[in-house]
Amino acid sequence: MTRVNWIKSIRPKIRGLLTTKRSLPKLWVKCPATGQMVFYKDLEANQFVIPGSNYHMRMDAQKRLVLLFDDGIYERVPVREVPPAEVPRQQAIQRPPEGREGRDRP
Numbered sequence: 265m266t267r268v269n270w271i272k273s274i275r276p277k278i279r280g281l282l283t284t285k286r287s288l289p290k291l292w293v294k295c296p297a298t299g300q301m302v303f304y305k306d307l308e309a310n311q312f313v314i315p316g317s318n319y320h321m322r323m324d325a326q327k328r329l330v331l332l333f334d335d336g337i338y339e340r341v342p343v344r345e346v347p348p349a350e351v352p353r354q355q356a357i358q359r360p361p362e363g364r365e366g367r368d369r370p
Contacts, residue, residue, distance in 0.1 A: 293321065
């Protein structure tokens with residue numbers, strides 16, 4: 265491999281590492297039901313329901329709590345730890361004897 269070919273093949277990889285990609289703000293949302301494009305701010309104002317089709321989009325928990333409670337003010341309640349359920353042993357599981365799976369009992 266010549267020196268020029270080597271540099272040409274490595275240069276784009278180096279540039280890709282050095283440049284940063286900016287993420288654009290979410291401006292438009294596409295309705296999965298109809299394909300209609302809705303402005304994101306309008307969707308937020310309508311509580312994540314698309315106006316044309318009444319399709320309910322997913323909403324993260326934080327936004328849902330803000331909409332549910334007055335002014336988004338709520339108090340977290342501590343929850344006690346629940347011990348994990350015991351796994352039953354294989355011997356404790358009742359199984360019918362072999363050859364009697366499909367028959368009724370006399």
